[in-house]
Amino acid sequence: MRKKVIAGNWKMYKTQAETSEFLLNFLHTLEETPEDREIVLCVPFTDLGILSKSLHGSRVQLGAQNVHWEEQGAYTGEISGPMLTEIGVRYVVIGHSERRQYFNETDETVNLRLKAAQRYGLTPILCVGESKQQRDALETESLIISQLAKGLVDVDQNNLIIAYEPIWAIGTGDTCESIEANRVIGLIRSQLSNPDVPIQYGGSVKPNNIDEIMAQPEIDGALVGGASLEPSSFARIVNYQ
Numbered sequence: 752m753r754k755k756v757i758a759g760n761w762k763m764y765k766t767q768a769e770t771s772e773f774l775l776n777f778l779h780t781l782e783e784t785p786e787d788r789e790i791v792l793c794v795p796f797t798d799l800g801i802l803s804k805s806l807h808g809s810r811v812q813l814g815a816q817n818v819h820w821e822e823q824g825a826y827t828g829e830i831s832g833p834m835l836t837e838i839g840v841r842y843v844v845i846g847h848s849e850r851r852q853y854f855n856e857t858d859e860t861v862n863l864r865l866k867a868a869q870r871y872g873l874t875p876i877l878c879v880g881e882s883k884q885q886r887d888a889l890e891t892e893s894l895i896i897s898q899l900a901k902g903l904v905d906v907d908q909n910n911l912i913i914a915y916e917p918i919w920a921i922g923t924g925d926t927c928e929s930i931e932a933n934r935v936i937g938l939i940r941s942q943l944s945n946p947d948v949p950i951q952y953g954g955s956v957k958p959n960n961i962d963e964i965m966a967q968p969e970i971d972g973a974l975v976g977g978a979s980l981e982p983s984s985f986a987r988i989v990n991y992q
């Protein structure tokens with residue numbers, strides 16, 4: 752049985768004060784949440800400290816949004832694996848399309864970050880997915896196969912989550928049809944040596960489509976952007992049927 756993982760990706764949203772308010776309205780909603788799913792919040796670095804204290808003893812796991820491949824060094828603006836694990840971070844998003852687009856992240860640096868995350872005991876969430884232009888040019892399959900082949904060199908597939916995030920579905924309200932997401936995720940699975948790697952869908956996941964998404968046989972979870980920022984909508988998503 753593959754693990755189900757619902758993760759919020761807060762991107763560059765929420766000050767510490769806003770994070771405290773979120774927790775007040777969110778944590779109590781988990782009392783009835785079935786035990787079969789892992790819940791993760793991947794938050795800005797400045798929110799990790801407060802969450803590591805407030806989430807202690809709760810069932811919500813802590814995630815970051817980046818990790819450098821060196822243990823330490825002169826890398827202004829970066830963060831290392833030991834810095835994250837020391838404060839209780841368990842997961843890290845790697846290769847998100849926003850980092851590939853705005854911060855020169857390549858399959859090669861993604862691969863370095865994945866291996867470093869595992870080296871320091873973090874579970875990486877590797878994001879892959881095509882743009883609208885690539886989809887229209889019928890390049891979805893070849894692009895994803897290439898992202899996986901380059902990104903996963905020497906990566907341990909026993910400590911890995913993959914998120915399929917079609918770029919055209921991110922922040923647009925234009926969700927990928929769940930049957931199509933299921934098909935692409937099946938393709939991703941066919942490229943892996945470990946068929947039990949949990950594979951999430953991400954891109955305009957909302958309270959009104961999470962049940963249908965999670966009903967798909969290949970889909971093991973969701974990586975949720977905008978809808979994870981609001982306690983009641985993230986609570987509904989986490990409590991999918």
Ligand SMILES: O=C(CO)COP(=O)(O)O
Nearest residue numbers: 760921922954955976977
């Ligand atoms: O990028 C995403 C999660 O990593 C998806 O964002 P939205 O849920 O806002 O579309």
